[in-house]
Amino acid sequence: MTRPHEAPAHIRTSYSTSIRFHKEIEQPIDRLSRIRTIAWSPTGHLIATGSADRTLRVWNPEKPQVKNSTELRGHTGGIERVAWNPTKEAELASVSSDGTCRFWDVRNRTCTATVTLGGEGLTIAWAADGSVVIVGRKDDTLIPISMLPAPKALEPSPQSLQTNQCTFSHASPPTTLLLTTGDGSVRLLDYPSLSPLHTLHAHTSACFCLSLSPTGRYLAIGGSDALISLWDTTDWVCRRTLAGMVGAVKAVGFSWDGSYVVGGSDEGNGLEIAHVETGEYVHTVPTTAPAPCVAWHPSRYWLAYSGDPMGLKIVGAAGGSL
Numbered sequence: 001m002t003r004p005h006e007a008p009a010h011i012r013t014s015y016s017t018s019i020r021f022h023k024e025i026e027q028p029i030d031r032l033s034r035i036r037t038i039a040w041s042p043t044g045h046l047i048a049t050g051s052a053d054r055t056l057r058v059w060n061p062e063k064p065q066v067k068n069s070t071e072l073r074g075h076t077g078g079i080e081r082v083a084w085n086p087t088k089e090a091e092l093a094s095v096s097s098d099g100t101c102r103f104w105d106v107r108n109r110t111c112t113a114t115v116t117l118g119g120e121g122l123t124i125a126w127a128a129d130g131s132v133v134i135v136g137r138k139d140d141t142l143i144p145i146s147m148l149p150a151p152k153a154l155e156p157s158p159q160s161l162q163t164n165q166c167t168f169s170h171a172s173p174p175t176t177l178l179l180t181t182g183d184g185s186v187r188l189l190d191y192p193s194l195s196p197l198h199t200l201h202a203h204t205s206a207c208f209c210l211s212l213s214p215t216g217r218y219l220a221i222g223g224s225d226a227l228i229s230l231w232d233t234t235d236w237v238c239r240r241t242l243a244g245m246v247g248a249v250k251a252v253g254f255s256w257d258g259s260y261v262v263g264g265s266d267e268g269n270g271l272e273i274a275h276v277e278t279g280e281y282v283h284t285v286p287t288t289a290p291a292p293c294v295a296w297h298p299s300r301y302w303l304a305y306s307g308d309p310m311g312l313k314i315v316g317a318a319g320g321s322l
Contacts, residue, residue, distance in 0.1 A: 050081065184201065
């Protein structure tokens, strides 16, 4: 595949002069411990990683040494996904192939609750108001977990299609759940009934990941066709398609202000950052290996990614703003 075409001069100059990506923080992790998931805390003061070897760790980006990190122990299988409570800085949820969803208080390193899923966990989404968590199992079953007054699994909801990743809309309380599926579509479900509302025929092959921009204006969808499609949520029309990826898109995310988008893949090197409104590629973050996991800081132009030989890597602009 050819390299993405160059951005117009006014966009290229604005981005490259202000964001040089010279701030690098490396968190050394055993090379055999492949990171599967990355998530920033709501304020961006902490970042959590989950790995295939059952390691669940919380880092302080300002103190990159392992001795300054916190390891949370309890899972007996690989960590598939982590998510922070959007309303609480210190509450973390983790989903594992061991068939549980665990909730953690990272301040004292304790597991505050364990919810049995009835099958291997795959994905997780936390509603904006913190009231509910949705866990997706590997057998394509959704498990709602009510957080009030304490975590409790509700009635399972089997899905008719392969279900990969999910996310809630930004509404509070939650009203809509969005799901990527194996047939290339994204399904919008009503919450809490989980009845179908709308279907986006997004890609010609499986959709693996999705992300709703912080403004709620755009939905980014990544597929096995190595494409990222950007959908306008006001009318659910695909505004542009980004073709700068080499392999299947396994993760996608927006910058804190919704201006930029990036995808992660387990094929090819380098992360291509695109301007959302124009679709132009404005910066390449060089990597020494494929980076399947990516996550933007919630209030700075900092990007965390996996795949580096050192483990987790964070790059960003000094000062963190344009």
